[in-house]
Amino acid sequence: MKKSGAPYTVLDSAAFKRQYPMLNYPSDYGGIYDPDGGLLRADRALNALQALFKRYGGEIRDGQRVVQVTPEGQGRVTVRTERDVFVTRSVVLCCGPWTSDLTSQLDLKLQLQPVRISVCYWKESSQNSHSYKKLPTFFEEKCCAGHAIYGLPSEEYPGCVKLCLHHGPEIHPDRRDVVDDTWVRRSLSQYVQRHFPGLEPTPAVVETCIYTNTPDRHFILDTHPQWKNIVIGAGFSGHGFKLAPVVGRVLSQLAQGKDPSYDLTPFRINRFCPSAQL
Missing domain, CATH: 3.30.9.10 (D-Amino Acid Oxidase, subunit A, domain 2)
Structure with a gap:
């Protein structure tokens, strides 16, 4: 936090006990207090996001399990669900714990657990x-x-x-x-x-x-090694929600073929395998 210039306060044991008297920790315990920390109301955040998405013309298709993603010629991708078929120029896969099941169809084995x-x-x-x-x-x-x-x-x-x-x-x-x-x-x-x-x-x-x-607990934010119009956001390791706005930005930039706003080297697929596990 010091290196990043973020505000913080170091609490020694006495200060820790004064500030949080309802807690019981040993005398050698202290803490680092981050005044910028807080709570995200996930349900309200998602409702707001979906409302904004639809306001700008987006359409939400709930309850459709994706069964297949197929790269086609001429820069197209076909996405098949249990009910529909979609053909698009690019697709972003954010499938959570099912990501490996889907990417294995694309000859890509990701180290996700x-x-x-x-x-x-x-x-x-x-x-x-x-x-x-x-x-x-x-x-x-x-x-x-x-x-x-x-x-x-x-x-x-x-x-x-x-x-x-x-x-x-x-x-x-x-x-x-x-x-x-x-x-x-x-x-x-x-x-x-x-x-x-x-x-x-x-x-x-x-x-x-x-x-x-992921093995290093950092995200995967990358394109498929072979098909650059298939974008993958996965492996959020329990700490992805709070970063959803910036993650959404860089994934959308990748899907549009733009240079991302940030250096994504720490989040590339090939950090686990130089051959990108194809």
């Missing part, structure tokens, strides 16, 4: 508030069996703090509920008991989501 994340919400058990006015979003690295934990203040479910392990069992997205993630919830419960005495140690709400991880 979907994992199931248990999204847990922990109910406040005392008068100590954990609202955004009292508790910021937080991230602690390598604290739970070598994995990170992240959390958000009580907002999405009133009176419940979102606290999750930034890791989970490997899955295929079509079979994400057949794995045992008991160890994840047990680890989170132990963490809550140690550090969040104002929360019930059993989650009040448990949901699931899927991360699609």
